[in-house]
Amino acid sequence: MKNQKLVCVGACYVDTILDVPQYPGEDSKLRATNLQVRRGGNCPNTLEVLQQLLKERNDGGRDIKPYLISCLPSADAPATATIVDSFGPESLVDFTRCIFREDQRQPASSYIIRSEATGSRTLVNYNDLPEMTIGEFVAAADELGDDAWFHFEGRIPEITLQCIRHLRRSFSNTRVSVEVEKPGREGLEDLAAEADVVFYSRTWAESKRYGSAQQCLSAQSGVGRKATVGAGDTFIAGMLFGLLCHHEDWDTEKKVQFAVQLATRKVQRDGFGGLGSLGLERQEVASSQ
Template structure:
C-alpha cells in the first residue's frame, strides 16, 4: 500500500454570495450564506477520497491529513472531521493531525463570492499555533518506524516556506525514497521558488505565474525548469486549462478546459485548483495512464467542479 500525506492548513469557510462585489464603506445584502470546511489540502483530500472509492481506477492508496486543529474535544474540531464523510475503506487518516489543547476556534476564511463575475475574495484568520519543523519530524519518523517510509508521497500546500523547506529537507535525509510535491500558489510569498526547487512534482497557479510576468503556462514552466529538480511541473490557467512540462525531456503538453466555442456555466470556483491537484495526484498513482491522460483527467474534473456547488456529486 502507498501512503499519500497532505500537509496544509484546514479552515472553516463562511461563504457569502452577493449580487456584486461591495464598494468600500457600503451596505449590501447577501443572497446566500454557507459554512463549510475548507483549506487547500482538506479540499483535495475530500476529492481524493471520492476518487479512490468511486473513480475509474482504484489504486491501493491510503490518505492522511497533517494539519493543525483546535482542541480534540472542541465542537469545531468535531464539525471539521465529520465534514469529510466517506465511511469507505479509503477514509482519511487524521491520527497525525496536531490538536491544539485549549484552542476552541478553528482557522477561518471569510469568502465574498460575486454573482456578477463569479470571482471570490478571501480573508483568512488563523489564531492556532502553526506546525513546527520538530513536530513534523516526529510525524515523519512515525511513518518510517512503521515501515511506511518508502511508500510515501508527501504533498505540501506551500505555506510558511521556511518551515516547509525544513520539512522537505528532513524527508530527503530521513526518507530518501519518498516522493514530494508542492503547491506554488500565493503571489509575493517569499521562499516558494526554493520550495519548488526541492520537489519532484510542482503545481504553479496562474496568479503566481502572472505575478512573475509569465504570460502562459508554457512560459512559466520552461523558465522555472532551469532551477528545479522536478520530473513533472504543472501550471493551471483558468478557462484556458493547464499545461505540464516533463523533465528532463522538456516535453510540454497542454489541455484546454473547453473546446473553442463551448460555454460553461460557472457556479462555484472555490476549490477548483484543489480539485485539479487531487485529480492529478490520483492520476499519478494510476500507472497505466500517460501524462496526457492524467492532465486531461485533472483539467476535466476541475472544469466539472466549477459548474457545481461544493464537491458533492463531482465523482459519479
C-alpha cells in the same frame, strides 16, 4: 498489496460564504441572498476529491491511505468534529497525525463575500492557531515511515523547506509534491527545487511575467526536478490520483488530461460533492485512449 501512503500537509479552514447582489460599499448595509458554512483549505479540499475518486475504484481505494497533517483546535472541540465529519461517515482520510492545539477551541476561519454582479470573491482570513513547527512535523512524519508521497501546500516556505529536507535525509523512497501558488511569497522556488512534482498557479506565473504556461514551464524546468503545471485543489487531486493509481498505465499527458477534465467539471458546480463518479467517467475515457 502494501498500502501506499499519501500525506497532505497544509491548513484547514472553516469557510463562511455569503452571496450578495453586489459588493457592499464601506459603512453600508446589504442583505445576503445565500449563506454557506463548509470546510475549506487547499489540502483538505484535495483530499475530499481524492477520496471520492478512490472510492469509485473496484477495490474501494483500499491500496491508497490518505493522511492529513494540519493544525486543528482541541481534539474535543466542536469545530474539530465539524471538520472531521465534513469528509463523510466512511472517510478514507486519517486524521491521527494532525496537530491538535489543546488550548484552542476555534478553527482557522475564512469569510468570503461573493458578488453576483461581478463574480468576484473577497476573502478575509482569521487564524489564531499556532503554526506547525519542524519538530511537530518530524514527530508526525516519522511515524509513517518510508515509501510515502508527501504533498505540501507551501504556506510557510521556510518551515516547508525544512520538512522536505528532513524527508530527503531520512527516507530514500519518499516522493514530494508542492504547490507554488501565492504571488510574492518568498521561498517558493526553493521548494520547487526540492520537489519531484510542482503545481504552479496561474496567478504566480503571471506575477513572474510569464506569458503562457509553456513559457513558465520552460523557465522553471531547470529549477525543479520534474515540473508539472496546474492550478486548483481539484486539479491536484486528479494529478495525485493519476500519479499514485495509474503510474504505470497512464503517461504524463493522460494524467494531465484527466486532471484538467476533472477540474473543468468542478468549476461547473458549487462545492466538491459528486466529483468522484464524474472522475470515474474521465478515468475510463483516459484508459481507453
